[in-house]
Amino acid sequence: MxxxxxxxxxxxxxxxxxxxxxxxxxxxxxxxxxxxxxxxxxxxxxxxxxxxxxxxxxxxxxxxxxxxxxxxxxxxxxxxxxxxxxxxxxxxxxxxxxxxxxxxxxxxxxxxxxxxxxxxxxxxxxxxxxxxxxxxxxxxxEIDNLTLHSASSRVAYWLLAQLNGDQQEVTLDVPKAVLASRLSIKPETWSRITRRFTEQGLITVTGQHIRVCDPVALRRLVAQDLPS
Missing domain, CATH: 2.60.120.10 (Jelly Rolls)
Known part of the structure; x- marks a missing residue:
């Protein structure tokens, strides 16, 4: 032991x-x-x-x-x-x-x-x-992400941070309500943003798995949201 x-x-x-x-x-x-x-x-x-x-x-x-x-x-x-x-x-x-x-x-x-x-x-x-x-x-x-970025950008930033090398799939190993609280957003905001990302072709969602289809677009979203 x-x-x-x-x-x-x-x-x-x-x-x-x-x-x-x-x-x-x-x-x-x-x-x-x-x-x-x-x-x-x-x-x-x-x-x-x-x-x-x-x-x-x-x-x-x-x-x-x-x-x-x-x-x-x-x-x-x-x-x-x-x-x-x-x-x-x-x-x-x-x-x-x-x-x-x-x-x-x-x-x-x-x-x-x-x-x-x-x-x-x-x-x-x-x-x-x-x-x-x-x-x-x-x-x-992380404080910068929570204070300087919009809710959509926070979700994009979090998704990108979970990627490891060539692995483009993220597994949600915590309840969505917990993750939403971690990002200082409401659970319904998380659902709305991930649904919009799906409609835009940025991600696909299957149960607890999220596949990032367009990481370049997500990075662009985060960069555009930074104060000039």
Whole structure:
């Protein structure tokens, strides 16, 4: 089991540069948590004693407005970590809530011991800083997409971001309502936009699968929507 966890954790940039002894130390001070679909992992403003690695499944991070409306901040898939930035923020509380989108297994990693391990290794600190910097840049790009682009352009941008090499098909592995919230649009807006893209020959939709037929046109749509 420990060897399997070592191999799995190596997938995450946060752990990829750790020595085997460091990785085994992380596992020794961690524990696995099984979540059912919809089950909460932690709530907004709970004490942040751990950060997490998603072994299987998917986690949604969200904030609640004063009116109780949920805004999805990020979707975390298997092989990714989350809440690690709180190691350095000193707030002591989670700024978001976290819940499973489907049956999910996460590894809860002890903040205090991980911080102690970082103090013992400058090289590990620099590797972690590089990881957090990459994540920061990705979040800034996403903020730009949400604030500078129209709803149609956001959907186009998201579709393009899901493409991998020559693969032109996107599989929706989360409910449309969740994805719409992630893009700061309503579910009916998502449906209207994808229907229009289909009519224009930009995409085809078959169940949970979307095939991007004209990525050049989608890129043009995103570019035209940027402020001059």
């Amino acid at each position: 420990i060897q399997e966890l070592e191999c799995t954790l190596r997938q995450a940039p946060l752990f990829s540069q750790l020595t085997r002894a460091q990785l085994q130390r992380v596992i020794l001070h961690a524990h696995l948590i099984q979540l059912n679909a919809g089950q909460s992992l932690f709530y907004q403003d709970d004490r942040a004693a751990h950060f997490y690695f998603v072994v299987t499944g998917q986690i949604r991070l969200f904030r609640l407005s004063e009116a109780g409306d949920e805004k999805i901040i990020e979707l975390i898939s298997a092989g990714q970590t989350f809440a690690e930035a709180l190691l350095f923020m000193g707030t002591g509380c989670y700024p978001v809530g976290a819940a499973a989108l489907l049956a999910t297994e996460v590894l809860a990693i002890d903040n205090d011991d991980f911080a102690a391990m970082l103090r013992e290794s400058t090289d590990t600190c620099f590797a972690l800083l590089a990881t957090l910097s990459q994540r920061l840049h990705a979040l800034i790009a």
